[in-house]
Amino acid sequence: MTDKLRIALAQLNPTVGDIAGNLKKAVDARREAALADVDLIVFSEMFLAGYPPEDLVLKPAFQRAAAEAVSELARQTADGGPGVLIGAPWVEEGRLMNAVLYLDQGEIKGQRFKVHLPNYGVFDEPRVFQPGPMPGPLNIRGVRIGVPICEDIWLTDVVECLEETGAELLLVPNGSPYDASKFDARTQLVVSRIRESGLSLAYVNQIGGQDELVFDGASFVINADFSLAVQMPAWVEKVTITDWARAGTGWVCAPGEKALVEEDLESVYLAVVQGLRDYVNKNRFPSVVLGMSGGIDSALVAAIAADALGPDKVHCIMLPYRYTSSESLMDAEACAKAIGARYDTIPIEKPVAGFTEALEKLFEGTQSDTTEENLQSRTRGVILMAVSNKFGALVLTTGNKSEVSAGYATLYGDMNGGYNPIKDLYKMKVFALSRWRNTHRPKGCLGAEGIVIPERIITRPPSAELRPDQKDEDSLPPYEVLDAILEGLVEKEMSIRDIVAMGYDRAVVKRIEHLLYISEYKRRQAAPGVKISARNFGRDRRYPITNGFRDAD
Incomplete structure (x- = not known):
């Protein structure tokens, strides 16, 4: 039985559509993690494609290029170094899925598909993806790890299913856009899932701008006792090493980096x-x-x-x-x-x-x-x-x-x-x-x-x-x-x-x-611009131009 794990959290800035560039980022990050004798490196949601890919992901040539990148990265894991959890579009039985692939020992060892596809605010994932089935944990180097994908922790059922099917800890790849109130909302959400499942959780978010959206990173780990083990910085590309140990029936992440996450005007300016x-x-x-x-x-x-x-x-x-x-x-x-x-x-x-x-x-x-x-x-x-x-x-x-x-x-x-x-x-x-x-x-x-x-x-x-x-x-x-x-x-x-x-x-x-x-x-007809609020013009608030309604109050 494995009693210790070293996991690298890769908080990086992918570019939508630049599969070759994103693959290189992943290879470089894995190489960096290997120097620290890491067992597993975890990337954010849809990392190889960039997030959100919108209708680009419907293009068959794009799907093939993403699959080839997954295969190439899988081949590189034959070197005995870290295993990889990475997000990518994946076609399974003719259905296009928002997937996370587990790559190790030179092959694709497993995959998990996003269950809950958001269709509100800036999101319209049901337009391009099919929902996955309820998942069980992946066996990663002897540890049963649950991998809910972003929106899957915003509702209770996926984490509940993972806990009931034997998950020992949770690794959550995210493409969670910034708004001025989002950081506190994420933390409260994660605490709720931990309270319900009793499992420690690592939240891995991307950083960077993509058209009107901007992603702040600020990845973190919270243990099952609700203690903050790791807080990565916002607005910084970084690979952070976390050390995990089995403690009784559960897993605990050792205390690590505790970066200060900017708030208020500083956060908005960044x-x-x-x-x-x-x-x-x-x-x-x-x-x-x-x-x-x-x-x-x-x-x-x-x-x-x-x-x-x-x-x-x-x-x-x-x-x-x-x-x-x-x-x-x-x-x-x-x-x-x-x-x-x-x-x-x-x-x-x-x-x-x-x-x-x-x-x-x-x-x-x-x-x-x-x-x-x-x-x-x-x-x-x-x-x-x-x-x-x-x-x-x-x-x-x-x-x-x-x-x-x-x-x-x-x-x-x-x-x-x-x-x-x-x-x-x-x-x-x-x-x-x-x-x-x-x-x-x-x-x-x-x-x-x-x-x-x-x-x-x-x-x-x-x-x-x-x-x-x-x-x-x-x-x-x-x-x-x-x-x-x-x-x-x-x-x-x-x-x-x-x-x-x-x-x-x-x-x-x-x-x-x-x-x-x-x-x-x-x-x-206005130029795109950075989304800061919970309701920006364009991606969030979509009103008709021809509109005869006026509030009669």
């Missing part, structure tokens, strides 16, 4: 940095470019970009018009200088005049309105896209969630671009993160120390500067009011009546609901 970094690097953009307005949104995006990629890969362009204030000109330049990014100025007076002249006959007899204001924004969008085309830089958009919710953004103007790091951040969170970044430089960040966003940018009243003396609050309620109403409408799906009961004016709430609904067509 999430947007990770999401932007991986979107740019995995899609092989050489750099990024953004319009620098002298306002807080573009300043924060520039700071995030410098932290994610390094200041040398960030190009800030001020695009002034007759309504651009001297303060904005000075603040934009000061911010770019503090960040260390390249800064250029391209006045837009002439191109705007060209558009105006071209439209003069058609618009004859009409009054100036938002049409002329939007021409300024759209001119800026054209110029930024031209810079992108010429030099290959990815255009970053800078609209926050408050503006995007209320439609306070110009389609094909300031919404032009390929990615938006602050898309899921309300305006008040933008203010808070800007202040926080001026006093902190988080781990792994490549930007400057100290103040990177000049104080006046944070304290000046926000303005789009599309007409004289314009302020955001001319068109919108104060942001502290707007954000609270939007959180009720978007995140919590509250009724008008319930939001009014919180102390907000009914007419204002009704107006914001109206703006939210009529702006859906804009959001459908």
